Amino acid sequence: HHQDLLLIYGRRITFATSLVPLMKVKSMRENLQENGMLKEYLEKYPYSQAKVLSEDKDKKVTYESLRNYLDLAYVGLISIGTPPQKFRVAFDTGSADLWVPSIYCNSQSCGSHAFFNPQMSSTLQLPPGLIRRAQIRYSYGDVLGILALDTLKIGDLEAFNQIFVLSTWEGHSFGSFAPFDGILGLAYPDSAQTVATPVFDNLWEQSLISENLFAFYLTSRETGGKRGSMLMLGGVDHSYYSGELRWVPVTRQRFWQVALNRITVNGTIIACHDGCQAILNTGSSVVNGPYEDVLNIQNIIHAQHSFNDMYMDCNTTTNLPDVVFVIGGINYPVPARSYVRKDAYGTCVSTFESLAVNPFGSEMWILGDVFLRLYFSVYDRANNRVGLAPAI
Template sequence: MFRLLLLLFLTWMSSALVSVPLRRTRSIRTRLRADGLLNEFLKDHTPDMISRRYAQCFPSGTPSLRLGRISERIYNFMDAQFYGEISLGTPEQNFSVIFDTGSADLWVPSSYCVSEACANHRCFKAFKSTSFIHDGRRFGIHYGSGHLLGTMARDTLKIGGLTIPNQEFGESVYEPSEAFLSAKFDGVLGLAYQSLAEILGSPVFDNMIEQKIVDQPVFSFYLSRKSSHTRPAGELLLGGTNEALYIGPIKWHPVTAKGYWQIRMDSVAVQGVSLFCPVGCEAIVDTGTSLIAGPTSDIVRLQQLIGATPSHFGEFVVDCARLSSLPQVTFVLNGTEYTLTSEQYIRKERLGKNEICFSGFQAVDIISSKEPLWILGDVFLTEYYSIFDKEHDQVGLARARHPPEP
């Protein structure tokens, strides 16, 4: 009987439901805009410019340099806002990372990094970890607004109360981008499917499932509308869902391609009239992208319909006094309508003494063998609690439960 109780206790201790608090920071786009550097940055960080300037620096065969792959790299450092804490090594070394469903790799800066960006962030010191295993292979990750080079390694990873031994990760040694220099976070922890990974080996959540250290092969996100000193800006829950943070029921959407968390979208409607994606298209549920993105031709027309006009910031703005008169925008996913009001899809930011209202939509053309791809980023996910189910390959969405506005 004693052995049976001990076995049950050890089994219970080996799996867990772990909450990771998320913090909100000003996005890189906001920082660059405030410093008057945004326009110059945008000129130098188009995919074509990055490819011509840095392609020769990457190891031969780098997957993200394949024809068409650059445009598919939708992870947008410029608008990333939510991040949390992890640790690597023995003893633990702490890092802040973006928990990103739009990529599949884990990387942090190395103490051997030669870029200025690394001097502003916490760097991994391999020589101080007794559990470190050197790999030696090189990797390159080519993002839309940043790129990096490094070497691969293995070590013990901790997230919340969970310990994942022998986890593959990248040590970045070269980060020649203004995006990383301005970033509040140290690295990225990808939560997409393994086929999207640049670093060979099992992504973090796949390892958690294989080692049976989570209750269910499910993780979920809650993103708050506002930050406060008394409560975190959001939550990543590993191993299940937090019923206190959403209003049921949950609507489930099958994953249509196992790379990004990609689902079927029936149409996009403005004030109840279906105007975009009329015969269906695909949508990517991406916590690493702040805005909602779609094909350029559709987004330009959508900006016109909500009364947004181009600004000298390179973004679309609306008159803050007109918010109450702007139309609702509805995304129809597998027959279920997800509607955003203007207060939800418009971002208010202060620039000096002025409040500016920015459109929450942006143009991103992603090369795809199927229909055009849209990206449902944090503007959408703030309103809808998102559940990512690896066992059944599906995404669940439910209305997020936000506290009443003061």
């Protein structure tokens, strides 16, 4: 069987997306300054229609454009059930479960989102035996619900008997200012908290895609790109990046984890001195790292702590150095224009952060959308490797 995913890009809510589980949904919800912008943004930037392009009849790549929400989350459309019920989901390489709100959800967070009504789907099934309850934990909140199976559609792909969670309670981080209804995880099956077959695995097993891989192209709302954000399922479109893909092995087949050689500024090692580990996470809008290392970077780039953010002088950012992540012996520089974010009030903040509780481990680096907007990324399950190349 094969599985195929159609990804739609938006921008991660300090996701993420960005909400991600790894979507840094928390920032979007907590920054009231941006609450009033969401409705206007949704009206101004409607979803693009999905595109299906074939290089030849034997190899098809499925594409769907993603919507970028304030550089905080990348969101796309899926549907579940018969007839289909539509949901906006954040595509998250930092988790492996799929959940959407249900009509049984009684928490305030569910109120402004689309609900799945099991009674309206003729193809819904429940796992055999007693009702199976589930809890999915993210760094910014939990989701409680029950397991169900139904038909899932992503673009022109249709997978049967997909297990997912119907939420009955959601933490406040998933509230009304989250630009997504649910989360679709794209990590390895071992990271699935519901012990269910993830969407991508199900699509591959049902022979819906020709290659066992997917790829992300994420654009910035500031600089844009030659085209909109995109998730590619079952193949790679080489026109979205320059040069050649550089491949690195996945060091632990749970999340998309790779070895990080070191982190440098102007040729000097400033973090990860003896090598460390990093996770590529489309569900996070920022770059997270160990507290002392991140503090050192903040000092180097002259970021000053205030409230919950590290503020910077917008007038000096053009003189700041690149922060270079060395992966597989290749330099991947992140320039100031990428790691400095201007908020709704025109204030500049650093996008380097340290989580009080890092779900991946206290020494783990999380390379979120700040990094992934610069580098086209390929997630190769067939060979357990990640490919990176400069995005167009």
